[in-house]
Amino acid sequence: MFEVLQPAGWAKPSGYANGIAARGKMIFIAGQIGWNESCAFESDDLVDQIRQTLKNVVAVARAGGAEPEHIVSMTWFLTDRKEYSARLKEIGAAYRSVMGRRFPAMTALQTAGLIEDRAKVEIQAIAVMPE
Numbered sequence: 001m002f003e004v005l006q007p008a009g010w011a012k013p014s015g016y017a018n019g020i021a022a023r024g025k026m027i028f029i030a031g032q033i034g035w036n037e038s039c040a041f042e043s044d045d046l047v048d049q050i051r052q053t054l055k056n057v058v059a060v061a062r063a064g065g066a067e068p069e070h071i072v073s074m075t076w077f078l079t080d081r082k083e084y085s086a087r088l089k090e091i092g093a094a095y096r097s098v099m100g101r102r103f104p105a106m107t108a109l110q111t112a113g114l115i116e117d118r119a120k121v122e123i124q125a126i127a128v129m130p131e
Contacts, residue, residue, distance in 0.1 A: 002072055002128060015092060016106035020072040022128035027064040029127065031077070032056035033119040041118045046083050047090045049120045054098040057125045066127040068099045073126040074106045080120065081110040 005019030006012065033056070034049025035041045043049060058068055078084045084091065104125075114122050 013103075015095070016103050018105065020105045022072045024131045025065075025129040027061055027066050027070075027127040027129065029057055029060045029071075029125040031122040031124045032060065033114065033116055033122050035116070035119075044118060044120070046080070046120045047087055047094050050091055051094040051098060053121050053123050054095060057123055058098060061125070061127045064127065064129075066129050069102050070127040070129055071099070071102065071125050072104045072128050074104055075124045076106065076108040077111045077114065077122040077124075078108060078120065079111060079113060083120075084108070084110075 002020050002022035004017045005021055007018065010018065032053050034043070034052040035056075036052065037059075041049075042052070057071070057074070061067065061071060114120075
């Protein structure tokens with residue numbers, strides 16, 4: 001379905017892939033935030049919002065017939081880089097609880113803010129279903 005791209009001699013990344021090559025039906029998942037299916041926030045905690053955001057990403061992927069293992073790329077937008085860095089262990093546990101041990105190509109960026117004031121994270125993703 002896909003191939004992890006790891007240049008020779010590079011240190012292996014932890015929690016993400018440097019690149020992924022894939023073929024098949026592409027599903028583009030718009031930026032999801034940490035609110036529930038009714039567009040209501042249940043928590044202002046970063047880790048809780050990440051868990052919910054990932055659940056939302058997976059729900060959209062499943063609407064297109066994909067599963068977490070089909071997600072090949074994610075872009076994370078975070079409002080607080082320091083909190084993200086300080087809570088990596090908790091974030092990793094939340095990530096694995098939703099995504100399992102699947103690590104797509106990922107980018108994380110700090111942003112001054114998100115459109116929804118209570119949102120602390122937004123994740124955009126791409127999934128590829130095998131042909």
